[in-house]
Amino acid sequence: MDKLRRVLSGQDDEEQGLTAQVLDASSLSFSTRVKWFAICFVAGVFFSLLGTGLLWLPGGAKLFAVFYTLGNLAALASTCFLMGPVKQLKKMFEPTRLLATVVMLLCLFCTLCAVFWWHKKGLALLFCILQFLSMTWYSLSYIPYARDAVMKCCSSLLS
Incomplete structure (x- = not known):
C-alpha cells in the first residue's frame, strides 16, 4: 500500500530536488487526494449522465454538449x-499519449465551438462521440x- 501511495503522490524512489520537497511538504494528504478524486470523478459521471438525459429534451x-464536456x-x-497537476500534464503529453491527448482536447474545444459559435448541433454531437472515443x-x-x-x-472483428 505504501508503494501505491508513493506512486500516486508522485514520490518515486529517485531523490527529490529542493523544489519538489517544498511542494511535497505543502501537498494534500493521501486520504484527501483520494476523497477529492472520488468527488471529481463522480461529478464528471453525473454531468455526463445529466447531459445525456438533457439530450432528449427539445433544444437539449x-x-x-456543455454538460458532457x-x-x-x-x-x-x-x-x-x-498524481498532482504537474505530473498529470507531463504524463498527458508523453509520446505514447500525445496524439490521444491532442485529439481529446481539440474535441473538447470544438464541441463547445460547434454549439455556441457555429450553431451546428449535429457537429457538436459528432465531436461528443469523438470526445468519448479519444478519452x-x-x-x-x-x-x-x-x-x-x-x-x-477490433482487427479480429473486422476480418
Missing part, C-alpha cells in the same frame, strides 16, 4: 488529485497492453 443538444473535464481533473483511447494508455488488446480485438 446545446445542454448535452464538463463531465469529461471533471473526470480528467480528478486524476490531478491522485477512452487516452484512458487505455494507462493500462499496460490495453491498447494492443483493443486493436487485436
Whole structure:
C-alpha cells in the first residue's frame, strides 16, 4: 500500500530536488487526494449522465454538449488529485499519449465551438462521440497492453 501511495503522490524512489520537497511538504494528504478524486470523478459521471438525459429534451443538444464536456473535464481533473497537476500534464503529453491527448482536447474545444459559435448541433454531437472515443483511447494508455488488446480485438472483428 505504501508503494501505491508513493506512486500516486508522485514520490518515486529517485531523490527529490529542493523544489519538489517544498511542494511535497505543502501537498494534500493521501486520504484527501483520494476523497477529492472520488468527488471529481463522480461529478464528471453525473454531468455526463445529466447531459445525456438533457439530450432528449427539445433544444437539449446545446445542454448535452456543455454538460458532457464538463463531465469529461471533471473526470480528467480528478486524476490531478491522485498524481498532482504537474505530473498529470507531463504524463498527458508523453509520446505514447500525445496524439490521444491532442485529439481529446481539440474535441473538447470544438464541441463547445460547434454549439455556441457555429450553431451546428449535429457537429457538436459528432465531436461528443469523438470526445468519448479519444478519452477512452487516452484512458487505455494507462493500462499496460490495453491498447494492443483493443486493436487485436477490433482487427479480429473486422476480418
